[in-house]
Amino acid sequence: MTDIMQVKGLTFKNEKKKHWFAQPEIFQLGPIELNVKRGETIAIIGENRSGKSLLAKLLVGAVEANSGEIVLNNNVYDARFNKKASRNSRTSDIRMIFQHSNESMNPALTVGRILDEPLRLNTGSDEATRKAIISDNLVKVGLLREHYYFYQHMLSDGQQQRVALARSIMLQPKVLVADEPFAALDPTIRSQxxxxxxxxxxxxxxxxxxxxxNLGIVRHIADKLIVMQDGNIVEAGKTETLFRWPQHEVTKKLILAYQSLVPQQTLR
Structure with missing residues (x-):
């Protein structure tokens, strides 16, 4: 498999002052080096405030980096996006899946209008073409074409999650990035x-x-595992290798906590 995304020298530094006389609270991320192959699933784990969510936002351009570049589908983008076009030009190649699908949907708009927005803003397609694309993607995520006319209150939690997924693939991206995409779902919907x-x-x-x-899901679907601590990648490798032979203390701690919750016979 070839690399579909390369992250090179990605850094971020943030200083927050809680009040006038306090020392600023400084958090620094990176430099981050990361390669993602076509069709590959990579999970990022770590303790709270390790920089996981920040990294996800930097990748999709929701937060501006201090330095670094992101290569997507052989196109090179400055992660600083000093010019707005630098951020917008990569929106079709990398998309975000929202954790709380019900909060990311405007209840006053139909599903069709919600899904039409990324197409209308990022493509030159006419209304009939956009509607056909939306209908096809609704079917692709397991919904009906008729859901085009539904409002949020007419959808179950699982259907709302499928709408969120449909929105994320509307521009035919190469990479999907998600921060805790399964946390708000009940076990049945999560599995689906x-x-x-x-x-x-x-x-x-x-x-x-x-x-x-959820390291159970991580172990089930991730090809590669990245472990973060204090804004840095401290360990990375194939998922099963890190689960069986973790090297860094943070990885060992996370894996041990997971194993303590799993019946021992399932670990053999």
């Missing part, structure tokens, strides 16, 4: 969503980068 993402990966060749505290 995981299987749907795996299906879409196979069909579309998507790479999936996700942050999760």
């Amino acid at each position: 969503t995981v299987n749907l993402i795996l299906k879409l990966q196979q069909e579309m060749g998507l790479a999936f980068v996700f942050i999760s505290h």
Whole structure:
């Protein structure tokens, strides 16, 4: 598999002053070096305030980096996006899946209008073409074409999550990034969503980068595991290798905590 995304020298520094006389609270991330292959699933884990969510936001351009570049589908983007166009030009190649699908949907808009927005803002397609694309993607995520006319209150939690997924693939991205995409779902819907993402990966060749505290899901779907601490990657490798032979103390702590919650016979 070839690299679909390369992250080079990505850094971020933030200083926060709580009040006038206090020392500033400084958090520094990176430099981060990261390669993602086409169709690969990468999980990012770590303790709280390790920089996982910040890294996800930097990748999709929701937060501006201090330095670094991101290569997406052989296109090089400055992660600082000093010019707005630098951020907007990569929106079709990398998209975000929101954790709380119900909070990311405008209840006053139909599903069709919600899904139309990324197409209307990022493509030159006419209304009929956009509607056909939306209908096809609704079917692709397991919904009906008729859901185009539904409002949020007419959808179950699982259906809302599928709408969020449909929105994330509307521009035919190469990489999906998600911060705790399964945390707000009940076990049944979570299992359905995981299987749907795996299906879409196979069909579309998507790479999936996700942050999760659920190491059971991580072990099940991730090809590669990245462990973060204090804004840095402290260990990375194949998922099963790190689960069986963790080297860094943080990795050992996280794996041990997971294993203590799993019946021992399932670990053999």
